[in-house]
């Protein structure tokens with residue numbers, strides 16, 4: 001089975017070839033822990049969790065390393081700490097903000113069925129690595145000190161802008177020259193900035209200060225995955241400047257041709273056609289969503305749309321998702337999972353075509369193949385045995401599913417495959433369906449009558 005991935009670097013779908021099949025390495029930019037995450041922030045967590053699970057399925061659980069960082073150094077965090085904990089020493093106030101937010105995030109994404117990544121490094125644990133990488137960049141002529149900052153010199157990198165396909169001249173056209181008078185190029189970005197006595201800071205060769213956002217990911221990915229790794233992911237909005245700048249720092253510090261071989265970006269979750277975001281104020285926190293909807297429903301709803309497409313988040317589609325999951329939950333209750341269905345895995349392997357994958361699950365349910373349905377759902381991180389989808393009594397039996405399962409069972413009996421026919425009967429029983437085989441007195445043909453018994 002070949003995994004294919006749409007690579008933002010080349011704008012094409014490519015066969016995935018890992019650098020080392022014994023250790024497939026993926027890095028995804030995680031949350032900046034200053035405020036509760038919204039349901040749009042959950043999209044990369046869920047999408048890359050599915051990829052993590054698929055990679056483990058293909059390469060083996062022990063052969064995939066997934067790193068998702070926690071950005072706990074950021075000026076938004078400082079501002080929040082000052083606002084929410086006045087009078088508390090800043091370092092303590094910051095820790096309170098980041099700890100509360102981080103714990104909530106863990107709780108949220110766990111409820112959404114996301115496995116813990118292999119490692120979740122925090123920026124504050126990697127400051128020494130950052131000052132070291134910045135020193136290397138200065139030494140190699142890619143960074144300079146000016147105006148109390150250390151800046152990356154984008155002019156020093158001939159193919160800066162390759163990921164976002166922006167040319168340097170275009171980027172400079174709209175830049176605010178006056179504000180950036182200390183910069184060599186308007187596009188130069190901060191690696192390190194000095195802190196006032198009131199701001200959080202660490203000692204460095206350039207005075208007490210703090211790192212810029214982009215350098216955090218370059219250093220944490222290097223520490224856990226090495227100078228070059230396989231997959232780097234995040235939302236579309238991170239392509240520029242964040243990922244472009246990560247690439248610039250890592251490649252220039254290590255002298256490598258790439259930072260990661262495959263760059264993947266999820267599309268936006270939208271509300272009435274607009275990107276959900278903190279700044280627009282049109283957001284619903286993950287916790288709000290989970291107060292109303294089971295985590296499995298929110299997860300499935302997120303995955304019904306292909307990860308690169310925009311997704312409109314509506315109650316109607318959530319309700320629709322709940323209905324489907326109820327039918328499937330009924331179908332797989334009490335059934336032992338078989339390995340995931342091959343066509344389902346093939347669909348996922350085609351650049352995470354979850355839409356096609358779920359279409360296949362509908363077909364499996366109709367055919368009465370509850371064991372493969374269950375195994376496939378588990379691969380997608382949907383454990384319906386534990387899901388509380390509410391209103392169990394209100395669930396109507398899907399007659400088409402039952403009729404198909406009965407036909408499949410008779411077919412198996414005719415083929416004298418009794419293990420299979422018993423398996424389907426047990427599946428029906430688990431759905432609360434009693435069956436009785438009767439001979440048609442006229443034709444002598446076997447027919448199955450059924451009724452719902454709860």
Ligand code: AMP
Nearest residue numbers: 032040041043044234235267268269276
């Ligand atoms: P942030 O905390 O804003 O840096 O976002 C964390 C992650 O969520 C990043 O990968 C973003 O690209 C992603 N993200 C933010 N807003 C949305 C959205 N509305 N839809 C999908 N992904 C988003």
Ligand code: ZN
Nearest residue numbers: 029217242246
């Ligand atoms: Zn990042």
